[in-house]
Amino acid sequence: MCTIVEHIVAENNLVTVFLNGSGTHKGIFKGVPPTNTQIIIRSADLYKIENGVITGHWEVIDQLNLLNYFALRTSRITYSGDNRRSYFPLSNNR
Numbered sequence: 001m002c003t004i005v006e007h008i009v010a011e012n013n014l015v016t017v018f019l020n021g022s023g024t025h026k027g028i029f030k031g032v033p034p035t036n037t038q039i040i041i042r043s044a045d046l047y048k049i050e051n052g053v054i055t056g057h058w059e060v061i062d063q064l065n066l067l068n069y070f071a072l073r074t075s076r077i078t079y080s081g082d083n084r085r086s087y088f089p090l091s092n093n094r
Helices: 063-071
Strands: 002-011 014-024 038-050 053-061 076-078 085-087
Touching: 038 063
Parallel strands: none
Antiparallel strands: 002 014, 014 038, 038 053, 076 085
């Protein structure tokens, strides 16, 4: 996995870091067998800093983009840990 820092924005005691991560789908993920293709995922991290120490951290990950990637390769993704299932159409019409 490779992570690139796209932007860093700081104001007062808050710092936001925007990241792009990329890697190769080499293992089973949510029931989808490996495709050996590149996956890109984006995230934003917000840090609260007080007296030079990180006292808070929040992260937002673009999971919808990740799920859309896998939806193009399967009609069903099973979430481990519970009995819920999400069904996606196998369509290239976007």
